Amino acid sequence: MSDLEVAEAAPAVEADHHQRILDRLTRELGDELVDSVLERNDLWVRVEASAWHRAIELCQRQLGLSLFVFLSGIDWQAAPGLSGEKTFTGEAGSEEDELEGMEDDTAVVAEMVHGLTGGQTRFQALCRLYDTDRHVGITLKADLDEQHPAVSTVVDLFRGADWHERETWEMFGFAFTGHPGLRHLYLPGEFEGHPLRKDFPLLAREVKPWPGIVNVEQIPDALDPKKIEAARQMQADAAAATASPSPENGGETPVPAEVTPPPEVTPVERPPLEAPPPGQPSPAESPPAVDPGPLEAPPVEAPSPGAPPDTGGAPS
């Protein structure tokens, strides 16, 4: 049995690697480096479209970022038809108005909001590179023209960019000047439009409103897990009240197994799909005085061989 010692502490990505890359890029690109963000051990750099090729070449040839991760694009245009139906207007974290929030599917986000490092135009090209020796990665962005989005190809630097640029070309309509053969990768040749643009309608959602409103038969009370649960809770409360004057059991409830129900579920329309499995006591069945299991830190020492095997059954 092997010791559970930490094999190699995962080499923390030092911020100065990112800082070194950023300093170098700033020095070499000058004004053409528009903006940069360094947070959560990651680096985003926005360059002018004219400096796209030069920035990537610099990263590959001189900064050691020689692994090509991906190249893609973003359309920052707000999409009322698609994302509007998910707009949630209630306060974050408040649980009272969650259902009202779900009903509001007509609110429209009209403003175009850019992400990290900002942006001037609707389209941005996106490329991520990685250094397999120092384990740092950066994301490069470039603003593209709205009418004729175009940027120079990087196939001459990374041959693997071929497919990525073909995909971006057909999905976003970005032209990659100098690319040896921009032809369809996924879509059939006669396909019209650029599906990943925000103004490209998702037809399935046009004909059927989301979240898929369906006629669900009303579940009888005897089969409704929520009502069964409520009845059990009442019984347990009554039993607890008669058995022992234990402190209130509402203060620290055990962590329920299902904390994130799918948000589209409304209690009248659709019951939760799964009842608690028979092997596991539901929180309502367990005695109210039981303390929820304390959170233990992961052991760094080897567990003693004689320790009872952890069955991991109890949810509390």
Added chain:
Amino acid sequence: MTATLPDWRKAAYVASQAADARVNVEIEAEGMTLNIGPQHPATHGTLRIVARLDGEQVVWADPAPGYMHRGYEKLTEVRTYPQVTTLVNRIDWLGSFCNEVPFILAAEQLMGIEAPARAQWIRTILFELGRIANLTLFLGDMGVQLGALTPVFYAFRDREYVLNLIEGATGGRFHPNFDRIGGLKDDLPKGWLDEVRTVMVKIEDFCTEMDDLLMGNPIFEKRTRGIGVIPVAVAKEYGLTGANARASGIDWDLRRDEDLPMAWKHCDWKVWTHGDGDSFARYWVRLQEVREATKIVRQLADGLPKGPIMTKVPKIIKVPAGEAYVWTENPLGAMGYYLVSQGGLGPFRCKIRTPSFSNISILPWVAKGVLVPDMITILASLYFILGDIDR
């Protein structure tokens, strides 16, 4: 061979070859174009490869994916965060749980939360079980592509044990959909960890069996050694990751090198690399990877901490505005999600970086000049899942 024959015999020879071939063949004056797929056993799905042949040699080969494109990147934009895991389960369908983890980690990173220790450990166990379920099939299937039919039966037999484990814990054999933002859907069932230990022994035996069946086999060696050699620089240009990169000598594994809230850092295991970069090396590295995965699972099962499996998250998940790229070492290679949130209930944009996409994009380079059966070897050893290319 046809060059030395007179014209009428050449024509007769070509015609007889064409009649024999059970593939769609188009005869032309110089060489011929061979359509492999979209329905072909060697393509694991519906990948079509258009190959230009000169006799037995491939002049160029051009994969044509897209027969299974499902538009997940577009669909994520109309789904809420909890709904996306159902979608991404279908990307690499042999190791489905592994697809969920990087997405959940990206969302958690943006929300600034972390799953409790027990959830992290169970996630890692299921992740490695997904890896084993995926790679055992590769280890058997590679033999089939070379004409050795025995290994794949063992592979299907032993993968079944792992699938049963995954089903036991999550309820789904292929698509667990078990990971949640902030933790896991459920805790493990009673007695499951004992079962895991039993199965890990079986998987180790399976690895030994594959070792005995294929590694010393002269035919296997001849068909794989020196076939499809990929140098380090080319591998990096094409973005090869996972075992394909490690078989080319790149000592890099995201499980070890990326600081993720997962439990790999608590285990004692090793990253194997091979210097040859050929098909044999890719097979060998994956075989070692399954062995290491059994080690990881066993250590995690022994030291599984107690505690909750879910941290406090709001009932309706809203991810604060921001961007994050998180990737993990999946069975097929490095899989990542570039997640852009604008504070809504669903992703604003979710770029899915799949390993097979990059791994197969190298085929035109590596298949140039090889023989047709060797191209099948190379395809098998690069190892892809169609859903992982097409998304």
